[in-house]
Amino acid sequence: DAKTTQPTSMDCAEGRAANLPCNHSTISGNEYVYWYRQIHSQGPQYIIHGLKNNETNEMASLIITEDRKSSTLILPHATLRDTAVYYCIVKDLFGNEKLTFGTGTRLTIIP
């Protein structure tokens, strides 16, 4: 699976949009981009995934660049409960089912 690069940490003011970038420049055609987050002392939680089109659900939006080498997770109106470590993961649709977690981005929402 392709490797991902994320900033170590970010801050965002409560009520503002949080934009979390991820670089996956070696992504291949069959690989999806997944985002998970881990709130302190809990198991990771799925947020969203996509292949090449932008995706939106009740939690977030995922913007994937046209060349698919990077993506941005957007939390439109961040709340204190969004403070967590956010992981960007690339996974082959037809390959190994495991998720390979990197170090993620520690997002802190500031009151």
Next chain:
Amino acid sequence: DAGVIQSPRHEVTEMGQEVTLRCKPISGHDYLFWYRQTMMRGLELLIYFNNNVPIDDSGMPEDRFSAKMPNASFSTLKIQPSEPRDSAVYFCASNLDRGKTEAFFGQGTRLTVV
């Protein structure tokens, strides 16, 4: 569904003792995963099963670790004998089928070996 259920939530044991962690996946899910999380190594996959059959156990640290899935609704991860370096949070996860579905994680078991 109650989600992925792990037990116990916390376990403290002495070095050399056998430890068994338990997991009940979401009903109907074909895949079950065991992950371990430490400060030093982050989240890493130990083993995963498909339809109760182990598919990838390349992450299992050594022979002291073993995992079984006797039926679709139950899996165990056993450490025998346990060592202090096994102290970590162990997560179980399941997902519905192959491909682009999401994995659901349990709350984890925090293991401390003294």
